[in-house]
Amino acid sequence: MIIVEGLHPLYTERLRSLIDFKIFVDPSRSVKRLWKVRRDVGERGYNPEQVKAEILQREPDYKLYIDVQKIYAEIVVKVQDSRFHPSLLDTEPKPELYSVRLIQQMLEHPVPEVDLAIDLSKILRTSEHEFSIEFQRDDYYGKKVGIMTIDGEIHQSMIAELEKKLGDTLGTYAVISDRREEYVNAIGVSQLILTWSCLEKLQHLMGYRR
Amino acid sequence: MIIVEGLHPLYTERLRSLIDFKIFVDPSRSVKRLWKVRRDVGERGYNPEQVKAEILQREPDYKLYIDVQKIYAEIVVKVQDSRFHPSLLDTEPKPELYSVRLIQQMLEHPVPEVDLAIDLSKILRTSEHEFSIEFQRDDYYGKKVGIMTIDGEIHQSMIAELEKKLGDTLGTYAVISDRREEYVNAIGVSQLILTWSCLEKLQHLMGYRR
Numbered sequence: 316m317i318i319v320e321g322l323h324p325l326y327t328e329r330l331r332s333l334i335d336f337k338i339f340v341d342p343s344r345s346v347k348r349l350w351k352v353r354r355d356v357g358e359r360g361y362n363p364e365q366v367k368a369e370i371l372q373r374e375p376d377y378k379l380y381i382d383v384q385k386i387y388a389e390i391v392v393k394v395q396d397s398r399f400h401p402s403l404l405d406t407e408p409k410p411e412l413y414s415v416r417l418i419q420q421m422l423e424h425p426v427p428e429v430d431l432a433i434d435l436s437k438i439l440r441t442s443e444h445e446f447s448i449e450f451q452r453d454d455y456y457g458k459k460v461g462i463m464t465i466d467g468e469i470h471q472s473m474i475a476e477l478e479k480k481l482g483d484t485l486g487t488y489a490v491i492s493d494r495r496e497e498y499v500n501a502i503g504v505s506q507l508i509l510t511w512s513c514l515e516k517l518q519h520l521m522g523y524r525r
Numbered sequence: 526m527i528i529v530e531g532l533h534p535l536y537t538e539r540l541r542s543l544i545d546f547k548i549f550v551d552p553s554r555s556v557k558r559l560w561k562v563r564r565d566v567g568e569r570g571y572n573p574e575q576v577k578a579e580i581l582q583r584e585p586d587y588k589l590y591i592d593v594q595k596i597y598a599e600i601v602v603k604v605q606d607s608r609f610h611p612s613l614l615d616t617e618p619k620p621e622l623y624s625v626r627l628i629q630q631m632l633e634h635p636v637p638e639v640d641l642a643i644d645l646s647k648i649l650r651t652s653e654h655e656f657s658i659e660f661q662r663d664d665y666y667g668k669k670v671g672i673m674t675i676d677g678e679i680h681q682s683m684i685a686e687l688e689k690k691l692g693d694t695l696g697t698y699a700v701i702s703d704r705r706e707e708y709v710n711a712i713g714v715s716q717l718i719l720t721w722s723c724l725e726k727l728q729h730l731m732g733y734r735r
Contacts, residue, residue, distance in 0.1 A: 399661070422649045432640035435687070435718065438660055438671055439632045439725075447659035450648055450677075451609070461648055464657075477645070508645065515649075 316517065325384040336516045338509065339388035343395040346413070386456040390512060391418040392505060399445045399467045414466035415501040417508060421459045426515050429480045432473055444468040444498050465505060468498040477507050484514050526727065535594040546726045548719065549598035553605040556623070596666040600722060601628040602715060609655045609677045624676035625711040627718060631669045636725050639690045642683055654678040654708050675715060678708040687717050694724050 325331050325339065342350065348370055355361040385391050397412035437443050446467035453460055535541050535549070552560065558580055565571040595601050607622035647653050656677035663670055 419649060426646040426649055428644050428646045430640075430642035430644050432642050433658065434638050434640055435721070436636040436638045438673055439629060439636055439722070443660060443662070443671060445661045447657060447674075448643065449657035449659075450653060451655045452653070461653060463648055467660075511645070512649070 325387045337388045339385040415505040465501040535597045547598045549595040625715040675711040
């Protein structure tokens with residue numbers, strides 16, 4: 316498996332024809348600014364005013380030459396600001412909250428069942444963190460899509476089955492999601508779902524080619 | 526077990542002290558009007574103008590003498606308009622969609638685990654209906670509460686474990702939720718969760734009294 320990552324991998328028809336599974340990551344304007352300022356100022360030591368000016372200057376080109384590629388993707392991953400906010404009374408430091416929308420082309424072949432398990436007993440006790448999960452259908456640039464939106468943080472028990480399924484497929488039983496805490500944010504959950512979708516697609520393609 | 530249903534069961538302290546588990550059902554203004562018009566005009570044959578005038582005339586008294594009781598309830602059930610709408614292209618008749626918020630006092634005793642299972646493989650195929658599930662924490666008239674909001678329709682496989690748990694507790698294996706279809710709306714799901722919460726509370730009370 317070859318993973319191609321970059322700004323224009325879906326730009327020409329020739330490139331697109333060589334890629335079996337196309338993902339477009341689409342952070343909102345505010346998330347993009349936060350991430351770029353953090354990297355360029357925090358890690359690379361640039362001047363915040365310069366970084367901000369560069370972001371604004373690049374925005375039209377982003378729309379013209381990068382954003383348009385999303386119409387070719389099988390999955391578009393939108394990363395947006397969370398609806399949830401840390402409580403004023405919380406003393407523990409909170410992880411970063413995001414709302415992630417996975418806009419996925421509907422599959423026509425059957426896929427083995429894998430459950431996200433929402434434990435009602437946890438929800439009735441004080442320990443549960445805030446989250447939401449939403450599913451919608453839509454048309455998206457000529458494709459039928461399912462849109463799954465995850466916001467906030469979920470308990471790791473909820474993704475245990477998904478992690479196990481990935482471990483079975485990959486032949487590894489390490490903890491796959493990038494979590495150091497009991498709760499996983501929407502980006503962590505989405506990474507698992509994306510990995511699972513990639514593997515399903517790969518297995519489907521291999522089946523056809525065998 | 527005695528179930529008391531009515532407009533003022535939580536109004537006096539004496540009444541409240543006799544009730545172990547207090548539920549307040551709180552439909553939104555628009556849902557209340559829809560239900561009342563449907564019953565009074567549709568079932569009882571009243572004049573729609575009369576019914577509408579009566580609703581408006583009663584609203585202040587509702588606020589003064591009924592709505593105030595919600596501060597005493599362990600669970601407040603808000604029934605509101607759904608965020609989801611039938612697709613213009615849908616040909617099959619759709620069941621009624623609602624958004625239901627269960628505002629539940631946080632439990633301090635442990636509760637056995639019961640999962641709502643969201644099948645990701647269904648979500649990736651065309652058959653899935655639209656839904657959302659959300660969990661928030663808040664303070665509500667002096668109580669710590671968890672707020673669970675369910676909107677749209679979920680597949681019956683998602684509530685299978687909850688139905689089985691209720692069947693085990695009640696000693697009956699009939700289908701408990703009021704469903705004739707493959708998908709259950711938010712009111713159906715909430716009825717199951719409420720029944721489960723009542724039974725958990727009852728078992729907890731019986732344990733103390735033994």
